[in-house]
Amino acid sequence: MADKKEGGIVKIGQVEGMKMAVSILMEFELPEGLLPLANVVEVGYVKETGYMWIVQEKKVEHEFKMISKLVSYDTDINGIVEKKRIKKLKGVKAKELMLWAPVSEITIDDKQPEKIHFKSLAGITKTFPVEAFAAGQ
Secondary structure, X not given: OOOOOOOOEEEEOHHHHHHHHHHHHXXXXXXXXXXXXXXXXXXXXXXXXXXXXXXXXXXXXXXXXXXXXXXEEEEEEEEEEEOOEEEEEEEEEEEEOOEEEEEEEEEXXXXXXXXXXXXXXXXXXXXXXXXXXXXXX
């Protein structure tokens, strides 16, 4: 089987990596602040398959203050990016009460473009305002 990263565009380092990550989010109509990353080592994207990966030096925890939600971003994050959606997501967890729930899919509904849905591996979906994930939140 061919490597998922084969044919991918790769950017190395925090500045170039973040520029690429944000441009991918914008291209697919996802909020710019969805991936508040630090110490990015590499960001890659394969246009043919939508496969995107991000490698950062260490895990990052970020609180989205508007919704009081703590989210953890692992050192290795990947998923398939489509218009208004990231599926098969790995490396992102949201704090739910006392547990960290892996987020497997993020979707913005065409019928409710102001809402963003986060689906966990357990099939539980949480919905928040898109504005909570604007850059700098």
